[in-house]
Amino acid sequence: MHERAGTPATEADLIDVEALVRAYYDLKPDASVPAQRVAFGTSGHRGSSLSTSFNEDHILAITQAIVEYRTAQGITGPLFIGADTHALSAPAQTTALDVLVANGVRVLADAYDDFVPTPALSHAILKWNNDPARRAEGEADGIVITPSHNPPQDGGFKYNPPHGGPADSDATTWIANRANELIAGGLEGVNQAEPSGVETYDFRGEYVADLENIIDFDAIKRSGIKIGADPLGGASVHYWAAIRDRYGIDLEVVNERVDPQWAFMTLDWDGKIRMDPSSPQAMASVLANAGRFDILTGNDADADRHGIVTPDGGLMNPNHYLAVAIEYLFGHRSGWRHDASIGKTLVSSSMIDRVAAGLGRHLWEVPVGFKWFVPGLVDGSVGFGGEESAGASFLRFDGTVWTTDKDGILLCLLASEIRAVTGKSPSELYRALVAKYGDPAYERTDAPATPEQKAALGKLDGDQVHATELAGQPITAKLSHAPGNGAAIGGLKVTTDDAWFAARPSGTEDVYKIYAESFQGPEHLKVVQAEAQRIVTEALGG
Template identity: 60%
Template sequence: MAIHPLAGQLAPHDSLVNIPELMTAYYLKKPRIETHPEEQVSFGTSGHRGSALLVSFNEDHILAITQAIAEYRQAQKITGPLYLGKDTHALSEAAFKTALSVLTANNVRVRIQLNGGFTPTPVISHAVLTHNKIQSDLSDGVVITPSHNPPEDGGIKYNSIKGGPADKDITDRIANRANELLGKKLEGVKRFTPEEVEKSGLIEPFDYINHYVDDLENIIDMTSIAKAKVRIGVDPMGGSGIHYWEPIAKKYGLDITLVNPEVDPTFRFVPVDKDGRIRMDCSSPYSMSGLLKLKDDFDIAVGNDPDYDRHGIVCAGSGLMNPNAYLGVAIEYLSQHREAWPNDVQFGKTLVSSGMIDRVVKGLDRTLCEVPVGFKWYVESMFEGSMAFGGEESAGASFLRKDGTVWTTDKDGFILALLAAEILAVTGKDPQTLYLEQVEKYGQPFYKRIDVVATPAQKNILGALDTKDVTQTELAGETIESVLTHAPGNGAAIGGLKVSTKNGWFAARPSGTENVYKIYLESFVSEEHLAELEKEAKILVDSVLKA
């Protein structure tokens, strides 16, 4: 895809989302699920997402989804408070109020941030887990966020009693019930008025900020960061974690500078991404171009997306790290500096993350667990403490506490950002320097992800492939060593396929929201070999889709 001429620059004023129009659409547009299936509730890897303007995230959706969640909680006898969070997207505030009206009408106690503030995804996971560790009335959580998606989007996801994204059985149950309610014109949905919500006595203000910040010393070596006087620059990118950094700096004596304190639902201060759209993607050099201009002012600079489940790491002199590269560095550092972690604990990666991680984990003589795309696949193992680290190529990860017990079972952008500062403080080398040392030892990876147009029928074929559907024996001049349609780490279907040779691989899987399939490619040979991989991968997938 060609790079948009405005990529890395601020968006023209006339291209910003019209917030009044968006909010009007949220309340007035109604999903037509019988004739427009794209307007149904659909839970992808991170909940239900859409835009009110496209009638895919509207008040009716949230009414139905929240009622379905309330019914699920009742069926499972989950009687503790529900921890409810929201990010800074415009639709998040409206959906938050809608969700509150349904939850309280269903007699659910709800814990929200003091003074109605924002609450990041990892903070909700942390709160659920710390509650359930000491209380008998189990809790769960809901986060209202479309993550890094554009300003006109909305999203909602359900976190189970284990703190992380609910598994497919649960989300299918919620989605099916929600669509049933939509089909019945919301008959069966209980809802309070704002006055009834206020009088219900079910809203419990909760100090999420201090609850989370006070616990950080149990997962990050804050003392070493403070002693080393690491200069940390933070671009909150207008996200939900903006009010956490000052308390972190104050409590632990850290040198933290917020380079942009703005919150605005148009996100007008975020440079546009490679396609010319505003997207708060902290792994994109275009969206992060504002922070990159300041990289030499700090030892480590970090950015996070609106719900703070992703991280972008900027090192002085070298710039924004590739997310895959940082995952490998984080794994190597943590395996060597967390003495209480058992030697047999696993390190997790998704099938589409870099093969560098495989090589690093093997070099450490540790155990790798490779799973399909989606952080939900890590929840059980991280909850149990049998997986020390789980990461995704899209710049999301979490890891265990210093003592080897669970911290969050959802991605946590705060701790990955602070870990970069810890790495520099303890080793004297920034993460990019350590990555180059890994390249010297394990080889240089060349990685790429592309989107290919596909019809819904083709996406269905790709999602249901069997290994026998691939008959080729060579790929880009090398013998094919494996063809996977199920993840080796847990045996779960990957919804596509992954083909590997000695020095390269590609994976193809259909998009859950667009009429495209995604191809992930990596070569440990050269850019030319990567190009050959891309050419032959497309041919191979096309042959399977036409078979």
């Protein structure tokens, strides 16, 4: 924990926006340098212009590659495009528009030149493709320009195909490889033109008007609860006022400031400015308002993550809130399929497993990455899909798809519905789950690893683990593939009746991440974490 974590940012912490944007245009990446190549993680290509990892050439090449990919896939409809409030997002959108228009792609950008949250873009794609008349004009897809909760100097660029969610690894690998070819070839083959003829779409209006089909606003309004919403300077900033005005709920936008330096933020755990609504340090200024509201919420820069603050519990752990949301939704959504599953990533809390068992619902456990939930959300076989990092989405009242990307706005509104309908805060409801199922201790830590060890861990097979016990309990499973869909998890998960750990290599640092949980308390958790490192080291031949 950094000594200044949770304290207000100072002048020395702020980026030079002009220098950042200047570097976007001036610095040219070298495709032979790994750190300067296009690389798609679970949420697109990310980097900073200052480190020559997110520059104009990257966006020119990625956009041209997306054009070629969608052509090869027979995608002929419009491409929706939107950007968040990061300083590099606006120039990246301008660059992308130059390439899209030059290639004859029909583009739909925001009607009010507003910021576009990730869930609003996913919603737009699905609304187009689920309308037979519009779909007859060709399937739509989209680009959302955001590094999510990353620091102010970062940029991000993500492609969402016609299913509306994050592109799968087959698509992103092809796009990244083609983009790197274009950069290595001096951008020969990249078409550019002035972005004229771009059409508009009312992302905010369409999204907000449709919310009545997934959130019980009548209950919220009748209850009279007071709601606070902090966009943390992100893309949802104008959405919250629109929601308040349309549905007549008692909601205050506690911070309407948009600042590419994020000078109003408090520093995250490592001393960086990071718009993470699940971090108590990043949310310190928001938490100061907790006593004024029945429900207080926060979102990250592209509003795909949520933070839930209650007057009796403070900022909720994301895993705790997911468990509460699941129990509530599966008891209050009669229009969902009776066999709709509960989707979770394999590093999310086992409290969700116990809640699912108590509900008599099938638990669908998948690798890290929201893309795995997409098929189930589309066909209604998954009622709720959530990640431990405070990202989730669920179905409409009638059991049809809402978004296939994470929706932080939706999960924040659900907290108000839960409070209005049950008369209890999500924190109170979690304490009831603890009384029923036990009190898990959960933590993510990092352990050092060489690039070779990281590569080996990513390919590890459960059979390579010879241990039979973990922290005094018999091991019940050694997983290298997710139980829900059989997909490789890119690491290892080991479970017992009361504890588990999962180890995955970091994509950016020489460490591997250890997620661990114990229903026997914090001291037992420490034993699990220590033994996890030993088990992983032995499995890697150390």
